[in-house]
Amino acid sequence: MTGARRGAVMIGASAGALEVLSLILPRLESDFPLPVVVVVHVPPDRRSVLAAIFDAKCRLRAIEAEDKEPLAAGVICFAPPDYHLLIEDGDTIALSNEDQVLFSRPSIDVAFESAADVWGDAAIGIVLTGANQDGAMGLKAIAAAGGTAIVQDPGEAYARAMPEAAIAACPEALVLNADGILSYLQSIIR
Amino acid sequence: METFDRIEDIEIRLLLEALYHRYHYDFRNYAMSSIRRRLRQAREQMGVATISALQEAVLHDPDMLPKLLRYLTVQVSEMFRDPGYFRAIREKVVPHLKTYPSLKIWIAGCSSGEELYSFVILFREEGLEERTIFYATDINPDALAQAEAGVYQVDRIRLFTENHRRAGGRTSLSDHYRSGYDRCVFDRSLRRNVVFSDHSLVTDQVFGEMQLVSCRNVMIYFDRSLQDRAVGLFREALPRNGFLGLGAKETLRFSRHADAFRDFVREEKIYQRTGT
Numbered sequence: 279m280t281g282a283r284r285g286a287v288m289i290g291a292s293a294g295a296l297e298v299l300s301l302i303l304p305r306l307e308s309d310f311p312l313p314v315v316v317v318v319h320v321p322p323d324r325r326s327v328l329a330a331i332f333d334a335k336c337r338l339r340a341i342e343a344e345d346k347e348p349l350a351a352g353v354i355c356f357a358p359p360d361y362h363l364l365i366e367d368g369d370t371i372a373l374s375n376e377d378q379v380l381f382s383r384p385s386i387d388v389a390f391e392s393a394a395d396v397w398g399d400a401a402i403g404i405v406l407t408g409a410n411q412d413g414a415m416g417l418k419a420i421a422a423a424g425g426t427a428i429v430q431d432p433g434e435a436y437a438r439a440m441p442e443a444a445i446a447a448c449p450e451a452l453v454l455n456a457d458g459i460l461s462y463l464q465s466i467i468r
Numbered sequence: 469m470e471t472f473d474r475i476e477d478i479e480i481r482l483l484l485e486a487l488y489h490r491y492h493y494d495f496r497n498y499a500m501s502s503i504r505r506r507l508r509q510a511r512e513q514m515g516v517a518t519i520s521a522l523q524e525a526v527l528h529d530p531d532m533l534p535k536l537l538r539y540l541t542v543q544v545s546e547m548f549r550d551p552g553y554f555r556a557i558r559e560k561v562v563p564h565l566k567t568y569p570s571l572k573i574w575i576a577g578c579s580s581g582e583e584l585y586s587f588v589i590l591f592r593e594e595g596l597e598e599r600t601i602f603y604a605t606d607i608n609p610d611a612l613a614q615a616e617a618g619v620y621q622v623d624r625i626r627l628f629t630e631n632h633r634r635a636g637g638r639t640s641l642s643d644h645y646r647s648g649y650d651r652c653v654f655d656r657s658l659r660r661n662v663v664f665s666d667h668s669l670v671t672d673q674v675f676g677e678m679q680l681v682s683c684r685n686v687m688i689y690f691d692r693s694l695q696d697r698a699v700g701l702f703r704e705a706l707p708r709n710g711f712l713g714l715g716a717k718e719t720l721r722f723s724r725h726a727d728a729f730r731d732f733v734r735e736e737k738i739y740q741r742t743g744t
C-alpha cells in the first residue's frame with residue numbers, strides 16, 4: 279500500500295478502562311489512518327465483551343484479535359483474555375500464553391515492548407487508568423525507541439496508580455486528559 | 469537504540485541458525501516477537517551480557533541446550549484448559565468417534581501432559597479409551613518426560629478439578645490420581661494406550677492416519693509459513709471427516725489449507741476435514 283503509515287496506536291488500560299475508552303474510541307473518525315491496538319486487563323476465564331461493545335459504539339470496526347490477525351488502518355483490535363498480544367514484523371498480531379507479567383495476561387508491557395521493537399519511532403503508546411504498574415516499562419521502551427509516549431492525567435484517571443507508574447518510568451511522556459488524548463489522535467490525520 | 473536493536477536481531481538470527489546446525493532444533497521461522505522476548509529473559513537470567521554469549525555457550529556446551537529450550541519453548545498448560553473445548557469434544561465429536569471400531573488421536577505439542585490426560589480421562593468416561601491409541605508428541609524432552617511421569621503439583625489440582633467439572637466430567641477427577649503431600653500422581657493405567665514421542669511439526673513428517681488431532685497453543689509460536697507447514701501435516705494425517713482442534717484464539721482463516729477444513733464447532737475452534 280503506497281502512502282500507508284507505519285506504526286499503530288497502542289493503548290493500555292485496566293480498572294476504569296471502559297469509561298475512559300468510551301470517551302476516546304467512539305469519537306475517532308472512520309478515516310483514522312492507523313491501526314489501534316487495545317490491551318485491557320480482563321479476567322482469564324470469561325469471554326470478553328469489549329470488542330462487541332466498541333464495535334457497536336464506534337465508527338471504526340472493533341474486533342478481538344486472533345493469532346496472526348493482520349493490522350489494518352482504522353481497525354481497533356482488542357487483546358483476548360488469557361493471552362499476551364505481541365506485534366510481529368510485517369504488522370500482524372502474534373499471541374502467546376507464556377507466564378503472566380505483573381499478574382496480568384494480557385500484559386500491556388509485553389504488547390508495548392513488542393511495538394517498540396517493530397516500529398521504533400512510529401509507535402505511539404498510551405497508558406490510561408489502572409490500579410497497578412503494568413504499562414510503565416512498555417511505555418519507557420516506546421519512548422526509548424523514539425516513539426510517542428502519552429499518559430492519562432492521573433488526576434482525572436479512575437485509578438491513578440498505573441498512570442503514575444508510567445510517568446515515573448517515562449518522565450518525557452505527554453500527560454493529557456481524555457479530551458487531550460483525543461485531540462492528539464485527531465491531529466495525526468493532518 | 470536503533471543500532472542496538474538491529475544488532476540484537478542479528479544475534480538472534482545467528483543463535484537460531486547455530487541451534488539448527490549444531491542440534492537440529494529449528495526455531496528459525498518462529499514468531500520473532502516472542503522469541504526475542506524470551507531470549508532477552510534467558511540472557512538476563514543466565515547473567516550474560518549478549519545473545520552472542522548465549523550462542524557461544526550453547527554451541528560448546530550441550531548441557532546448555534535444555535536450559536535454552538526452556539526459554540525457547542513455552543511450557544504453560546492446564547488440564548481441561550478452556551472447558552468449553554472439552555465439552556464440545558464430548559458432546560459433538562465423541563458421538564462421531566463412537567462409530568469407529570478403532571481410533572488414533574494425536575496430541576501435537578503436548579507439553580507436560582495436561583492436555584493428554586484430559587483426553588484420556590474424557591475418553592475413559594465416554595467408553596472410548598479401550599479402542600484408542602493416543603500419540604502425545606513434543607520437541608521438548610523434559611516436557612515429554614514430565615508428561616510420561618504424570619506428576620503435578622498438588623496446588624494445581626483445584627483448578628484442574630474445576631475445569632474438569634465445567635467440561636462435563638462424569639467422574640470425579642480424584643478417581644484418577646493419588647495425592648502425596650505436595651504432588652499428585654496420575655494413575656498409570658491412563659498411559660496404557662499412550663505413545664509418547666519426540667516429534668517436531670517443523671522438521672518431521674506425518675506418522676499415520678488419525679481421527680482427531682488436537683494442537684492447541686503451539687502454532688501461535690510459529691510464523692505463517694510454519695503454520696502452513698504444520699496444518700499441511702494435519703491435513704495429510706486426517707482422512708475425510710477427521711477432526712482438528714486448535715487453541716481458543718487460533719484460526720485457519722489465514723492458512724493456505726483453509727479450504728481443506730470446515731468449521732465444526734466454530735466457537736471452540738474445532739474443524740472437520742473436507743474431501744479436498
Ligand SMILES: C[S@@+](CC[C@H](N)C(=O)[O-])C[C@H]1O[C@@H](n2cnc3c(N)ncnc32)[C@H](O)[C@@H]1O
Nearest residue numbers: 541544545577579607608668669670684685686
Ligand atoms: C504452550 S505449550 C501448549 C501445551 C498444550 N497443548 C496446551 O494447550 O495446554 C506449547 C508446546 O509446544 C511445543 N512445541 C514448540 N515447538 C514445537 C514443534 N516444532 N513441534 C512440536 N511441538 C512444539 C513446546 O515444547 C510446548 O510444549
